[in-house]
Amino acid sequence: MNGELPSMAMQPAPDASGAAHPVPEPQPLPQSQRDEAGSGFHIGKISVGAIALLALAGIATGILSFSAPQPSRVPPAPPVAVEQQEAKPQPMPSLIRPVPAADVERAVGAILGTDADKARLRAEIASGQTRIGWLTVLDSDVEDGDWVTVSSAGISQKVQLFHAPTTVAVPYAPGVPVTVTGTVDGDGKGITVAVRVGANSFVLAPMRPGTSVQVPTP
Numbered sequence: 001m002n003g004e005l006p007s008m009a010m011q012p013a014p015d016a017s018g019a020a021h022p023v024p025e026p027q028p029l030p031q032s033q034r035d036e037a038g039s040g041f042h043i044g045k046i047s048v049g050a051i052a053l054l055a056l057a058g059i060a061t062g063i064l065s066f067s068a069p070q071p072s073r074v075p076p077a078p079p080v081a082v083e084q085q086e087a088k089p090q091p092m093p094s095l096i097r098p099v100p101a102a103d104v105e106r107a108v109g110a111i112l113g114t115d116a117d118k119a120r121l122r123a124e125i126a127s128g129q130t131r132i133g134w135l136t137v138l139d140s141d142v143e144d145g146d147w148v149t150v151s152s153a154g155i156s157q158k159v160q161l162f163h164a165p166t167t168v169a170v171p172y173a174p175g176v177p178v179t180v181t182g183t184v185d186g187d188g189k190g191i192t193v194a195v196r197v198g199a200n201s202f203v204l205a206p207m208r209p210g211t212s213v214q215v216p217t218p
Helices: 031-061 101-110 115-127
Strands: 131-139 147-152 155-160 166-172 178-184 193-197 200-203 212-215
Touching: 101 115, 101 131, 101 166, 115 131, 115 166, 131 147, 147 166, 155 166
Parallel strands: none
Antiparallel strands: 131 166, 131 193, 147 155, 147 178, 178 212, 193 200
């Protein structure tokens, strides 16, 4: 032993008879097979490259496209129902009929007041501070001696109620209601009064002496 490892040469394996058979050495592939293998490899590379080029061309020309993930669409909010407007109560129509300018003097003369009251009203009407109108009242039930007092513009007029309408001239300030107060209850069952406007009669609630209702002015 000189320090070198013994060479491990391949030895032929003995067969059953003890004779050694030589191990065949690897032989190179025939040229045709080598060409086919190499060509297949090159064809594979060419095919992959061609597919990649075609894909890029398709994307560039728009033939192929890759859609980006779309965000989920939120459905639009339902329309808010428009709130319904409530009908506003209409103001009660005036039960007093304004007196035309040509009849003002006659209306002032019909007022149940003193001459001093009438003179003051003429001046106030001329300045526009006071106006004058007609108010028609009647007994809406039994004629039993009911009385009411009509008060406006500093004038109080006592009126007895009958089935036949009674028309009273009433001075008033624009926007200030005329007050009708129960004065006498003829049978103790309530003062039954109605206000006539044209062909229509508006029945007021029965009143007791001292109770009042407000009649709006034009």
